[in-house]
Structures are given as C-alpha cells and as structure tokens.
Amino acid sequence: MKFNSVFDIIGPVMIGPSSSHTAGAARIGRAARHLFGQEPEWAKVHLYESFAKTYRGHGTDYAIAGGLLDFETDDPRMSQALDIAKEKGLSIEFIEEAGKAPHPNTTRIIIGKGDKQQELVGISIGGGKIEVKELNGFELRLSGHHPAILIMHNDRFGAIASVTQILAKYEINIGHMEVNRKDVGKHALMVIETDQNADSDVLEALKASEHIINIANISN
Known part of the structure; x- marks a missing residue:
C-alpha cells in the first residue's frame, strides 16, 4: 500500500474507533447529504460484508447517521447521531446484506424527502478515505x-x-x-x-x- 504522507498513516481526526468503519462511513453519509442538497426525512442504509458484520460495534451506524446530519468526522455529537437523527425526525433503517460487494466496506444509501429520492454507493478504502462508486445510476471512477x-x-x-x-x-x-x-x-x-x-x-x-x-x- 502506498502512503502519500504521514497523515495517511496516522489517519483522520475523528470520533470513533475505526478510520475505515467510522470516519470513512461518516464521509460517505456526508457526501450523500451534500449531493441531496438538504437533510433527508428518511434513509435506508444497505451494508455489505465487513460493514454488515461489525457496523454496531465499530460505530458505522452512528457515523453514517452523523454524516447524513452533516457532522464533520470530529464532531463531538457523532456518537449521539442516531438519537439526534430520531429527534429531528430523520428515520434511518440499517439493512444487513448477505451478497458480495466489490469492497468489504461498502454501503448503498438511499435517502429521500417528499417526492425527491437519491441513491449513492460508497466504499471506505482506509484511513478515512472514501470512493463514491455510483450516484443515481451514474457509475463513477474516483x-x-x-x-x-x-x-x-x-x-x-x-x-x-x-x-x-x-x-x-x-x-x-x-x-x-x-x-x-x-x-x-x-x-x-x-x-x-x-x-x-x-x-x-x-x-x-x-x-x-x-x-x-x-x-x-x-x-x-
């Protein structure tokens, strides 16, 4: 694995136990929120492989919720993001998928508000870095x-x-x-x-x- 700087080794400033499962997950959720352009009313979060197996223990669930609430990775409210989302009326359903994915840290996030809906596929590749692979049917190469x-x-x-x-x-x-x-x-x-x-x-x-x-x- 090639590191570009010491910060790739240290990892990002974050709240949570894992740069891949927490910081990366939060950034995927936040990317989905920014592309949606507003706070959604509901979200269906499909989790694959490693994400599906460890999302509760590694904080992937509250990290994605925090991202959807537009929290930075080091926001002190991150660990309470699920409760805050509920208070704000944001309903989040986590779905553990049994199928294979191109990367073990893969999530498909479908969010909506009113008649507007968006679907995003993202992966956390390590050190808090992410790739967005698909957006509303558009395949991306990042x-x-x-x-x-x-x-x-x-x-x-x-x-x-x-x-x-x-x-x-x-x-x-x-x-x-x-x-x-x-x-x-x-x-x-x-x-x-x-x-x-x-x-x-x-x-x-x-x-x-x-x-x-x-x-x-x-x-x-």
Whole structure:
C-alpha cells in the first residue's frame, strides 16, 4: 500500500474507533447529504460484508447517521447521531446484506424527502478515505486518493466551462475529470479530482454558477 504522507498513516481526526468503519462511513453519509442538497426525512442504509458484520460495534451506524446530519468526522455529537437523527425526525433503517460487494466496506444509501429520492454507493478504502462508486445510476471512477468535487448539474451549454473557469480563478488544478449524462438536456454528473482541497469560497462560487443543482466535496 502506498502512503502519500504521514497523515495517511496516522489517519483522520475523528470520533470513533475505526478510520475505515467510522470516519470513512461518516464521509460517505456526508457526501450523500451534500449531493441531496438538504437533510433527508428518511434513509435506508444497505451494508455489505465487513460493514454488515461489525457496523454496531465499530460505530458505522452512528457515523453514517452523523454524516447524513452533516457532522464533520470530529464532531463531538457523532456518537449521539442516531438519537439526534430520531429527534429531528430523520428515520434511518440499517439493512444487513448477505451478497458480495466489490469492497468489504461498502454501503448503498438511499435517502429521500417528499417526492425527491437519491441513491449513492460508497466504499471506505482506509484511513478515512472514501470512493463514491455510483450516484443515481451514474457509475463513477474516483481513485479515492485525491480530493474530489462531485457536481450534479443540468446538461446545458457552458455548464462545464463555468466550473473550470471558477477552479482556474482559485488556482485549483484538475487531475482528472469526467462528465456523465443519461440523456441530452437532462441531469448530468461532473466528477473532478483535484490536486488541492477546495475551500468554502470555491464551493460557494461553484454553487452560485448557472445550471448547478448540488455539490459534494470529498476532501483529503
């Protein structure tokens, strides 16, 4: 296994016993929340292999709940996230799946509010790092080793250009980028791996750009 820095060995600042099962799980939940654009009313969390076997003991359940509540990995409320979710009216069902998955730390999170629904597949690859493999049927290819910005947008002329111009303005270098769409003129998904973490100013500028629907930032 290749480590890029000492922080890959130490792991992230977090609440919980496991960087893979707690910090990574929280980041998957938070990515789902950010792409959804609001706090959901309900969530169905399908857990596979190692996640399914150990999610209670390793805190994967409260970590995903905390992510859905938009908690950072080191938020002191993380261990109470299940109770807080219940108080807020967020119903979360955890489903242990018996089938195989591409990675032992895999979860499929389906969330909804009103008539809006979203499905995300994520894996925790170690050290708190995550990969989002699928979003609403869009297959993604993220290395998990670099910061990434996921942008759901309307498939319109100029949408991609406006995003790249903003990143250039803030001197954010693009390492890898791909755009997927299901049909012309419908929703599309932009996946951008960058060399630097995008700060709040960059994300706010992107959110304000024309044709952007929702954004999720996956930082390292």
